[in-house]
Amino acid sequence: MADRVRAGVIGVGFMGTVHARAIRRSGGVVSRVAGSTPASSQAAAERFAAEFPAGAAEDVLSADDVDIVHICTPNSTHAGLVRAAIDAGKHVVCEKPLAVSAEEAADLLGRAEAAGVIATVPFVYRFYPSVREARSRVADGSAGPLRLLHGSYLQDWLAEATDDNWRVDTGRGGPSRAFADIGVHWCDLVEFVTGHRIVRLAARTAVAVPSRGGRRVETEDAAVVSFETDGGAAGTLTVSQVSQGRKNRLWFSVDGAKESLVFDQENPDSLWVGGRSVNRRFLRGAGASDAAERYSVLPPGHPQGYQDCFDAFVADTYAALAGDAPDGLPTFADGLRAARLTAAVLDASKRGEWVQVAS
Structure with missing residues (x-):
């Protein structure tokens, strides 16, 4: 090379x-x-x-x-x-x-x-410093045993009946749209932060706009998922591409016995840490863990965003080409994991019952 x-x-x-x-x-x-x-x-x-x-x-x-x-x-x-x-x-x-x-x-x-x-x-989204901080706090026990994992990923780019895109066409986009497009991002992020794996789920999908561009819509505009993890936590997820005013709101709360950790992708430069008597907000680059500091490339007060995450992902991919093994680099194994979660959501919605996620 x-x-x-x-x-x-x-x-x-x-x-x-x-x-x-x-x-x-x-x-x-x-x-x-x-x-x-x-x-x-x-x-x-x-x-x-x-x-x-x-x-x-x-x-x-x-x-x-x-x-x-x-x-x-x-x-x-x-x-x-x-x-x-x-x-x-x-x-x-x-x-x-x-x-x-x-x-x-x-x-x-x-x-x-x-x-x-x-x-x-x-x-x-793994490459936000605040996400790495949350992961570090779970790993070192600061959050305590995890009890509840919940959140949403909401967008509005298909909220109007006149909105259309190639992703709506099953021939080009595949059998799932909202979940396969953005729901898998939420699942990947929460599994990455917690170390838990979703093993069982129930789901309902919904088509809010039945026709787009003169053709019948066959993929979901939204999905609601309940799940259980291999670590004993329960969880819920709402996914939507038809929520007015939400541009790219990926939000999760990881609720442990000692503290809760909340991340909001539309305000990603801080991590909310909830406690019984005191709530705190950790700012990027201000006393964060080494794992978070590695991806903090600008001084606090200078926002980092989606493109910065993408830059970090590509930089770590290229470091792997040189023989390094960057922590948390998402590979084809994670792509397969996302495909199996998508299949389980579609199956659960069709059957109207809880299903196991293939492992």
Whole structure:
């Protein structure tokens, strides 16, 4: 591999742009990009400051000047592109969902492990310093035994009947939308913080807008999930893409015997710590744990946000390419975990009863 990590980006929409920024900020170079047409590839090459455009995804996958491929395309295309990237000997960053079924996700994980490539999925909310602080407090016993895990992930970008997007099309987005798109982020984050695993759940999904763009909507606008963990905690989660006024409110409360820990992604520079007599708010960069300090790159009072998390995720992925083992790096195993949780939610909603989550 060259002195700099040379990345290829397939998919040049919003997420492709986020990936390209993170590649550059992590010391890598955007070597090649591929959009859906030669014109979009050329335009993105200029936007991303790429060294070369690429006419098609195949050109990125076969290029000698690409070490790692970032896949930022519609969900249904992920599995095929990941397989091709691994077959070409490339390391891979694949947007979630890793695949539209748990079976496909398991196949991709097996292929990546057999090939010995670095293969990661951007569960980037793990990289907020306040999230790492919460994780540290659970791990060192400050929170005490965990009793209740609850929260929500709410958005409003599909709240109007006139709103539409490719994700609504099951052929491109897969059989789950709201949960597979954002619910899995919440589950990944809470499992990461607590060390617990959701083992059993009940769920109800809802379609708030039955028709979009002249076609029947078959994937959920919202989901409500109750669950139990292997650590003896109970939990609830509400997921919605139709909650007016909520732009990207990922919120959780981890309630332990000694303290409760609350994180709000729309106000991520602090962690609320609740106690019986005193409530405290830990500010990023002010006496936090070493785990939190590692990802605090600006002085307190200078907000860090989503792009900073993405930069940290890509930097840790690239450190893994060099042989490091960054703590908490989300891999294809986490992508498979998300696919199994999604399958369980759909199954529980369809059957109207509690189901076990595959392990």
